[in-house]
Amino acid sequence: MLSNSDKAGDDAVAAFRAVIRVYGLLGRIMQPYFHGLGISGSQWSVLRALVRVEQEGREGLRMVELGDRLLIRPPSISGLVGRLQKSGLVWRYLPKSDLRCKEVRLTPKGRDLVDKILKTHRNQIRYLMCGLNSGERQELLTLLEKLGNHLYSITNGLKRNGASTGTVEDLRG
Amino acid sequence: MLSNSDKAGDDAVAAFRAVIRVYGLLGRIMQPYFHGLGISGSQWSVLRALVRVEQEGREGLRMVELGDRLLIRPPSISGLVGRLQKSGLVWRYLPKSDLRCKEVRLTPKGRDLVDKILKTHRNQIRYLMCGLNSGERQELLTLLEKLGNHLYSITNGLKRNGASTGTVEDLRG
DNA sequence: ATCATCTCCTTAGCATGCTAAGTAATTCAG
DNA sequence: CTGAATTACTTAGCATGCTAAGGAGATGAT
Structure with missing residues (x-):
């Protein structure tokens, strides 16, 4: 059961790293x-x-x-x-x-x-x-907005908790 | 014709801004x-x-x-x-x-x-x-990798040009 | 073989982000 | 109305990114 969720976590890590890489590349150009x-x-x-x-x-x-x-x-x-x-x-x-x-x-x-x-x-x-066509850009926007809303709700959780350390445990445990 | 491409540019700007926002939110949590x-x-x-x-x-x-x-x-x-x-x-x-x-x-x-x-x-x-399910994360990864490859080729262009200013004109004009 | 060039790393100096702590103004409880 | 808590901004001090410039080792043209 844990090995299944480990595999499910792989695409999370890959997407996470891709966001960071694209941001870094944007910065290098801008x-x-x-x-x-x-x-x-x-x-x-x-x-x-x-x-x-x-x-x-x-x-x-x-x-x-x-x-x-x-x-x-x-x-x-x-x-x-x-x-x-x-x-x-x-x-x-x-x-x-x-x-x-x-x-x-x-x-x-x-x-x-x-x-x-x-x-x-x-x-x-x-x-x-x-590098993306219009449809792809809109799809990317949709996914990032959905992810952004999720992340924003986490940061609100951090704010409410005061001196939180930003871990899963803080927010869920 | 320019007004058409102006509209086409809107989703580019929106997606661009979404990358920056998501990166900022990730940083706030991490x-x-x-x-x-x-x-x-x-x-x-x-x-x-x-x-x-x-x-x-x-x-x-x-x-x-x-x-x-x-x-x-x-x-x-x-x-x-x-x-x-x-x-x-x-x-x-x-x-x-x-x-x-x-x-x-x-x-x-x-x-x-x-x-x-x-x-x-x-x-x-x-x-x-x-905030995204597994299929959405994979779709996000695919889009970001495609965009990343495009951006990487631009940074290589900057490198070849030496003292470039990173504008469209530098790379295309 | 030698001199010019290139590559790799470092230092100096700046901008930008953060947390912690401080000041001033406002708001709220009594 | 007064004192405590809250809110908004600033300052101090640190880490991280950059460009520009410099030094030391490797490479290459002649």
Whole structure:
């Protein structure tokens, strides 16, 4: 019985490793691409999130909201936004409603850069992903969304447990 | 015609973003897991590669081979192996055949740790991936391998081009 | 045989991620 | 209304990734 589930685990390990490998390969390609644009991939994620938020009709994002969207922790957000502010692409201010928070928004210079990058960005991503045809990309998206929902529920479990170690036992035992 | 390909690009962007999100979620779960084991995910990758190489009948791996397997650059390998050596898990020596190289192998302490972790590791991965059933995991693996092969051929193109900026134009124009 | 080149590794310096701990503002219990 | 708990952000310190540049050994053209 255990040997059966061992075999069932093999495709789990293989798929797990494949996600990591593909992510690594994407990074190897995207890093020099962003370097040529004068920013980093992480910085692009911030700028992109701020544009999206403007399109939703809001002027800025609180730091913690940014962290939720980008899946990174508050201290990392602080550093990232700080460097973007030093570059003049982003602006940080205190909303009057809650002085604990800081909100971030694009400067005109930041918006200009995003507009410039967006003109070609979709083509770049399309080129990376053209190893799969459209049907395959949609299938991949479906599978990753399903897996992502599962993983997200695990991270919520971690959050509820406080000082968890992230193991199966913590979450199930 | 461009508007058609714009629509075709949408699923490329969505799938691209899904890979990044799933990788981020995996990291959020695996990081505390490895922390509880006394090492990091990157360090585990090194130890795991060294065990695999032993199973292939070789005693150790050159630094640069390690980098190829883990998709990281030589300076990162130096630091990673250096810290593992300081922890006594790994051993670095000069092969007589080529004094430029250094080879890395597990110490007994390192092998003991790997053996201990491997007892439960597959269950942990299986738990992460159980959001998909076995057929879905195999389908995901197939898609990611196909995409990975495409991306790998792009990185080879970057290597051949020397100081490339990693854009579509560099590789196609 | 020798000089140029290539390969492998390392160091220096930076960006990005994390946890732990600290400060300031808000909220809630009494 | 006041004190405790919570929430948001920051700082400090570490690990990991990168590029650029340098040194030592191997290779190759002449």
